[in-house]
Amino acid sequence: MREGPLEITDLLWSGSGEPVVREDAVALLRSRGQPQAARIVSLLPARDGVLDAEATDALGLRIHRELQRLGEELQLGRRVASVVRTLLPAGSEPVRVVDVGCGLGHVLRAIAVRGDLPEHVELVGVDLNPVLADEAARLSAVEGLRCRFVAGDAFEPGLVVEDGTRTVVVSSGLMHHLAPEDLDGFFAAQARLEVAAFAHWDIAPCLWSTMGAWLFHQARMREAVSRHDGVMSARRAHPAETLLAAAGRGAPDYAAEVREGSRWRPKALDVLRPLVGVRR
Amino acid sequence: MSLIVLVLLGLLDAAFSGFRSAQGRSGLIDHAHGDRAGMLRGVRLFPWLSLPALAFLAIDLFLGQDLQAYGSSADLFLLIIAPFAVIVLVALAAYGILRWELRYLASAIILGPCTFLRPYVVAAAAVVVIVRAGEVSVAVAATLAVIAVLAVEPILDKRGK
Numbered sequence: 001m002r003e004g005p006l007e008i009t010d011l012l013w014s015g016s017g018e019p020v021v022r023e024d025a026v027a028l029l030r031s032r033g034q035p036q037a038a039r040i041v042s043l044l045p046a047r048d049g050v051l052d053a054e055a056t057d058a059l060g061l062r063i064h065r066e067l068q069r070l071g072e073e074l075q076l077g078r079r080v081a082s083v084v085r086t087l088l089p090a091g092s093e094p095v096r097v098v099d100v101g102c103g104l105g106h107v108l109r110a111i112a113v114r115g116d117l118p119e120h121v122e123l124v125g126v127d128l129n130p131v132l133a134d135e136a137a138r139l140s141a142v143e144g145l146r147c148r149f150v151a152g153d154a155f156e157p158g159l160v161v162e163d164g165t166r167t168v169v170v171s172s173g174l175m176h177h178l179a180p181e182d183l184d185g186f187f188a189a190q191a192r193l194e195v196a197a198f199a200h201w202d203i204a205p206c207l208w209s210t211m212g213a214w215l216f217h218q219a220r221m222r223e224a225v226s227r228h229d230g231v232m233s234a235r236r237a238h239p240a241e242t243l244l245a246a247a248g249r250g251a252p253d254y255a256a257e258v259r260e261g262s263r264w265r266p267k268a269l270d271v272l273r274p275l276v277g278v279r280r
Numbered sequence: 281m282s283l284i285v286l287v288l289l290g291l292l293d294a295a296f297s298g299f300r301s302a303q304g305r306s307g308l309i310d311h312a313h314g315d316r317a318g319m320l321r322g323v324r325l326f327p328w329l330s331l332p333a334l335a336f337l338a339i340d341l342f343l344g345q346d347l348q349a350y351g352s353s354a355d356l357f358l359l360i361i362a363p364f365a366v367i368v369l370v371a372l373a374a375y376g377i378l379r380w381e382l383r384y385l386a387s388a389i390i391l392g393p394c395t396f397l398r399p400y401v402v403a404a405a406a407v408v409v410i411v412r413a414g415e416v417s418v419a420v421a422a423t424l425a426v427i428a429v430l431a432v433e434p435i436l437d438k439r440g441k
Contacts, residue, residue, distance in 0.1 A: 061307075064307070068307060074384055104307050106307075110309050143308060143310070216388075219392050219393070219396040220300075220303075220395070222304075
């Protein structure tokens with residue numbers, strides 16, 4: 001688990017599917033100097049001291065629906081499509097765009113609704129949390145969209161990346177969940193699959209983004225967990241140098257760049273900026 | 281006149297409150313239908329929440345209070361919140377007409393911060409009006425009206441859970 005302050009959502013579901021003991025989560029947050037987060041978790045429904053799985057899943061869905069609202073305001077689907085369009089391998093053979101940690105699949109579904117990418121591009125979302133992946137699939141079916149969603153590890157060979165050379169991997173708001181020491185492995189996994197390119201959007205860390213995150217989550221979010229984690233996301237975001245260094249070590253065969261303005265003169269459009277890597 | 285404008289602004293604000301409360305509910309990409317339904321819920325709820333203020337106003341006028349006292353307070357209230365309302369409406373228009381790369385700026389720079397500031401601006405306007413009027417009846421009516429305005433979104437949020 002990442003050092004320093006934690007997001008509450010990192011603690012609500014165990015990776016192994018084991019029940020989460022509420023007091024353990026509360027104690028962990030207290031030990032990290034996060035009394036407010038500990039208080040929020042202590043109020044979550046539990047049975048015999050274990051977080052109520054059904055209520056936690058419902059909370060997770062509510063949080064991700066709220067999060068989608070911010071994605072809409074940031075025009076995230078269009079942003080991703082505008083960059084991915086420039087990264088697609090040449091030719092008219094099928095290309096797959098894989099959204100890692102897709103949540104409710106807002107980005108891919110927004111692209112599919114508008115037809116922002118060419119017909120030969122297949123859109124596949126993947127999330128470790130099966131509740132989110134299932135809901136993304138349900139929404140996609142309801143909307144009659146040409147994209148699919150699966151639960152699992154995106155970098156497990158064959159799960160969603162079959163022909164790496166014709167795959168572009170994207171994510172949004174994922175990298176800050178990873179510890180700096182895990183970033184190398186994140187990029188290395190994509191290099192091992194020989195993906196054509198990757199583009200990962202995340203918050204540009206600075207005082208403005210932290211203040212903006214606080215204000216926007218106060219104004220827009222209803223769930224206490226969302227309000228807390230929104231600010232923590234901005235605080236935990238990795239600086240461009242950290243991301244570039246990790247990409248250089250993990251995926252040395254890729255030309256990587258972080259597309260953002262100067263730290264001292266941040267461009268308002270760069271609140272969420274991509275690290276883009278293209279296989280040389 | 282100002283009283284009527286304030287009521288209309290209250291209805292508009294209630295529609296926006298309903299809109300905000302409807303956001304992030306379904307997970308659908310196209311949620312225009314839900315947005316419209318949310319706005320209608322806000323507009324329908326506001327008159328009910330305004331009943332205490334309106335009833336108090338009616339009773340006070342019936343008991344002989346001068347309408348002018350309320351009129352001049354409404355003028356002042358409007359004077360304070362009108363610039364705020366104009367900024368929000370201009371930002372909404374900008375959101376509607378800007379190209380997508382710039383559209384979110386209207387939200388990031390104006391609409392988001394204004395949503396955050398809205399309760400404080402309304403409450404501050406009420407305090408100024410109450411202090412300037414120096415009348416208990418105006419203070420009660422203004423307080424009830426402000427509660428009605430600010431209660432729309434939390435009530436809809438609670439219902440939506």
